[in-house]
Amino acid sequence: MLLSFFRNNPYLQFARKYRGFVALGISCLVVTNSLEVSIPWLIGRALDHLTQNDPFEEIARITIIIVVVTLTLSLFRFLWRIFWARFHHAVADDLRNDLFFKYTDLSPSFFQKHKIGRLMSLITNDVNAFRIGIGPGFLILADAIFQSILIIPIMISISPSWTWKTLILMPVTPFLIRVVMKKLNSAYSQRQESFSEVSGVAQEIVSGVRVIKSFAQEHQQTRHFNQYSKTYENNCNRVGLWDAFFSPAMELPMALGCVILLLVGIPDVLAGAVTIGAFFSFYQYVQRMMWPMTALGISMSHLQEGLASHRRIQDVLQERSEVEDHGALELDHFESLEVKNLSFTYADKNAPALQNISFSLKKGQSLGIVGPTGSGKTTLIEMLCRLHPAPEGSILINGHSIEKIKLSSLRNLVQVVPQDAFLFSQSVSENLAFSKLSWEMEEIVEATEHVHLHDEILEWPDQYKSIVGERGVNLSGGQKQRMTLARALVKDSSIAILDDTLSAVDAKTEENILNILKNQLQNKTAIVIAHKLASVAWCDQILVLNQGHLEWAGDHLELLSKSATYNQLFEMQSSGGRV
Ligand SMILES: Nc1ncnc2c1ncn2[C@@H]1O[C@H](COP(=O)(O)OP(=O)(O)O)[C@@H](O)[C@H]1O
Ligand SMILES: [Mg+2]
Incomplete structure (x- = not known):
């Protein structure tokens, strides 16, 4: 049991990892403690000399020793603080990064189960509590033990x-x-x-x-x-x-x-x-024993809280993503997509979000998806990007089942413009070049021109350097959508997916953007989800989804003659003057 305590104790695991800093910190602490403990003893010696003839020479000698001891002690105290701070901040950095990576790795369902506030608190408060446990907590404990080991024998030697x-x-x-x-x-x-x-x-x-x-x-x-x-x-x-x-x-x-x-x-x-000097030293040692005793109490508290936080952190670190990245296949181009009898039910729902969906799509073709809210459109494209687990063999890209494809390779093939336009609190250009490590200004400007945003950006205070969000420029819904669209255009990938992207732009801008997209998308494969039929009527194939079922698939004219839902939408939107 003791062995497993030492093997599994997170404090000791990290102490082993950073043994260099730990050894240096503890060594400096031992030197500091020893020097500190010697001072009352030296003062006691000086006092005893007071009762002798001509005490001044000896007292002067002891005073010089005390000064030297105090200066050396300050140096070593400075050093252990530095080494120890390096150690516990490095540990906190490790945990924060591990957690952050885990957050990026876990599937959306995990974030539904856990409150954002709790996850934030884990990466800030709990990491900090563990840092305090392994840093100040551990050090105070060592300090208490060393001081006691040094002081008690001296006290015993006096009486x-x-x-x-x-x-x-x-x-x-x-x-x-x-x-x-x-x-x-x-x-x-x-x-x-x-x-x-x-x-x-x-x-x-x-x-x-x-x-x-x-x-x-x-x-x-x-x-x-x-x-x-x-x-x-x-x-x-x-x-x-x-x-x-x-x-x-x-x-x-x-x-x-x-x-x-x-x-x-x-x-x-x-x-x-007993001499008066020894009595004085002893008195000082009794006073000094107050700290190790207090330190024991404080360190126990820090160590225990740190362990509790570490357990909470581990619970999340041990979570497995629903979608595991075991595939080794790397695809450098897109040829075909085939979806076969795809069904999916969210963990917290009884009714399936998708049921027996089948369709196929070839390079260069465009696919429209329409259907009422909640019919499964977003779920379907999230499944294509493997954000949720799909039954094996139900989604094939270039003939390969998608779980065989490396996740990064799969996600490089597609560029998604999501329904909720999420932007980061960074500059406009950083947002637009989000998918790129290095980029040229021209490609960004080209993208913003395509979505009719360039002229508006030029009017903002810092133009492309303007920060998006709270203390920067606040964008309208339409501007946000066009920004996310431009961000996707900058990412050069084979399949473009627009999830109801154009709902917040006016009809004229939408038409312009669609025209440009149609040209842009000639060499690409496009999947366009839209509420307005006009946004998908041009597509080679349109899927009509209803309550997770694929009601019909065909082109605009075919659907007008076959699909009741499509006709209803068409009637409604025609009377509103939208198609
Ligand atoms: N994250 C989720 N967790 C549980 N159920 C969800 C989630 N997202 C969507 N759903 C449900 O799945 C169904 C399809 O939703 P969705 O794909 O968003 O539809 P659409 O994009 O067509 O509006 C709806 O019934 C919705 O309530
Ligand atoms: Mg949706």
Whole structure:
């Protein structure tokens, strides 16, 4: 059991990985501790010389030694802090990167099961708690152990009976400290939580101030805010209360130890059994033992919290993606896509999102997909990109079942313009060149011209360098869609998939974009999902989906004569003047 503790303990695993920093840090700590412990002993020696004739030469010598010891000690204390900081920040960096990679690797279903806030907290708070455990926690423990190992024998050498009498109460300190730390930590997290709530409510009220005024809700909203503010105040007071308990818990056993020393020590000094200098040194050692005892309590608390956080991190790191990247096949071009009896049900749903879908598509052809909301259009294209697991042999590219194809190779073949236009808070050009490691400005401008965005970008304050999002330019729905479209055009791949991409642009822009796309897509294979039939009527083949079923497949004219759903959509949109 002990062996498995050492083998599986995450602290020791990381300590082994970064043994260089650990060895240097601990060595410097041992030197620091030894030098620190020698100072009371040196002062005691100096005091004893006071009672001798002509003490000044010896006292001057000891003073110089104390100065040298203090300077050396400061240097080593500086060094261990540096080495130790390198160690625990490297560990945190490893965990953060592992988690981040895991987040990018896991399938969308994982993110449905776990709240974003929880996942964010894992990569920030839990990584930090583990860092504090392995950094300060581990170090404080080592410090406590070394100091005790160094101080207690010196105390025993002065007087074994003083030693046990003064230290007998000290082991209470770690327990008191543990209790106070537990309470303090829970008070800290409650304070943090209520602080987030107060800022959240304040932010909402400030941004919604117009609505509040127009409904004359000022007083009500102020009362609402006051409640949150009061909770925050109470939580701050709770932190203050437990914080105030900290010093007594730390100092009380030590102070009692000092009183005991006075009671048992002074008679010995008076009787001449122990020198006054030794008594002074001992007194200092009793005081110094306060820290190792407190440190034990603090480090136990840090180490335990760190382990709990590590378990939570491991739970996520051990999650397996629903879609595993075991395929070895690399495709450099696209020839054909074949979908055979494809069915799929989301894990949390009973009804299938797709049922027995079959169709095929050849290089250079275009495919339109129409159908009411929720009919499975987005699910279908997500399956083509292998975001969800497809039954083996139900999707074939160039004749190969897609699980045999390396994921990166598969996803390089396709460029998806998703339904919800997601952009990063980076510059316009960085967003557009998202798929590229290196890029030329011309290709980006060419893409934005195709989607009629170039002239608008030129009007923004920093043009292509403008930052998208909160403190940069705020884009309209249509601009966002055109940006994501341009981003896909910059990525040079064989299959272009537009998922209801043109819903937020006006009819004229849509027509222009479609015309350009048709030219652009001549050498490519296009899959266009649209609500408006006009956006797909030009496609070689159109699929009509309804409740996960493929109702009909054919070209525009065929569908007009065969598909009731298609006809309904056509009628509706014709009367609205859309087709
Ligand atoms: N992530 C998901 N988890 C569970 N069910 C989903 C998810 N996404 C879509 N669905 C369900 O699958 C069906 C098809 O959805 P979707 O493919 O988004 O349709 P469409 O794109 O045609 O509007 C709907 O019933 C929808 O509720
Ligand atoms: Mg959709």
